[in-house]
Amino acid sequence: MDIETYLALKSPVLQEVLVLSDLTDAEKHAILAVNTSF
Numbered sequence: 001m002d003i004e005t006y007l008a009l010k011s012p013v014l015q016e017v018l019v020l021s022d023l024t025d026a027e028k029h030a031i032l033a034v035n036t037s038f
Contacts, residue, residue, distance in 0.1 A: 006032050 007015060007028070018028070 001032070001036065003028050003032050006036070 003025070007018060010018075023031075
């Protein structure tokens, strides 16, 4: 799953928080890696 798809599946509130947080692409990918490594 790519980061755009992952974020699109999240709640609108979380999406807004992530936009406002101004995370780098590397930070977003780190979040994806942590949350999809089951």
